[in-house]
Amino acid sequence: MLSVSIQKQLKNYSLEIHFNVNEEIIALFGPSGAGKTTILNCIAGLAHPDQGLIQLENRTFYETKKKPVPIQKRNIGYLFQDYALFPHMTVQKNISYGMKDAHLTEQLIDTVAIRHLLDRYPNQISGGEKQRVALVRALATKPDALLLDEPFSALDQDTRVECQNELLRLHELWKIPMILVTHDLKEANKLADRILKIDKGKSL
Template identity: 55%
Template sequence: MLHASFSKQLEKFKLTTNLELGQEILALIGPSGSGKTTLLNCIAGIVQPDEGKILLNSRPFFQEGAKPLKIQNRKVGYLFQDYALFPHLTAEKNILYSLPKKSELPHIDELTGLLGIRGILPKYPHQISGGEKQRVALARALAAKPDILLLDEPFSALDDETRSRCHDELLRIHELWKIPIIFVTHRKADAEKLASRVIRIDRGRMTEQEKT
């Protein structure tokens, strides 16, 4: 269970979050610059709130007046909007980058099979398609067996066929891993297909939307 109740002053407005999330898929929608990515960054530990608290499975990530939990100790999987793959590393080395040496890796074989990327593991990012980059980045985000998965515009650069396939892969991963997933999107169709809940953020204010 994620509990995030905090505020963060941005340049033109204050982001105010009051969110509880179980083993669900949550879509964050809203205009650019409304605070969606900042919310993800606060959960991940890239940005610290000004006040409030963030807890995941009762573990405090951030509590006002206390030292925040380090990023590497949060067990958060994060897929960035531009995928942020290292260009000098193969797909396989990108996936394994954040794992300690001598880690047990049977789940990596499962992940690469589920995502259909075993055949591209020796290739470098410039040698693979946008959809393949997205799946490599997703495998990297899941490699450390996170307790929550954050996705920032994960489907924005994909064509319709690849986007649909990645939707199905994400739903399968959620069914298998049973962890909370939060994803940012500008596409209502993505939210309708994938999310059990949809929250709109506009100038830092959150409103839960009814699914049609």
């Protein structure tokens, strides 16, 4: 279980949020600037709250007044909105960068059908393909939880539905806590077991 209970002063409001995620998909739903990405960044370790507690299973990532666990040691997968693929590496190199289990990665590559892309560079593949590559890259590190920041927002309708179905399928196989940030209620309803509505840093 991932449990998050944090407080952080942002520019215009104070972010205050408490929630637990079991082996399920939770959607953080709210308008732009509601603090959704900040929550993900705090969980991943890219940002730190002012106070609170972040725990995954029996590991404590952040606790008030203690030194936070660095990003590298958290083992949390993060799918960025713009995918953040390494532009100077082929798809193959991107995927194997943090890979922990080669056999599993091979399976993932076939599951999302990107084997034909392995030798291409990120600028040579489409948005939907980038999304799949980023997903495989994140899962290849065998993360204990997965964060997804509006992963489908840049895709056209058909590709979006396809990728959403793929995520559901992978979650069936993986059963880890997943947190999905979205401002699309339909998407939240379709993918999430629970929806956490957020506005101005507070859950509604």
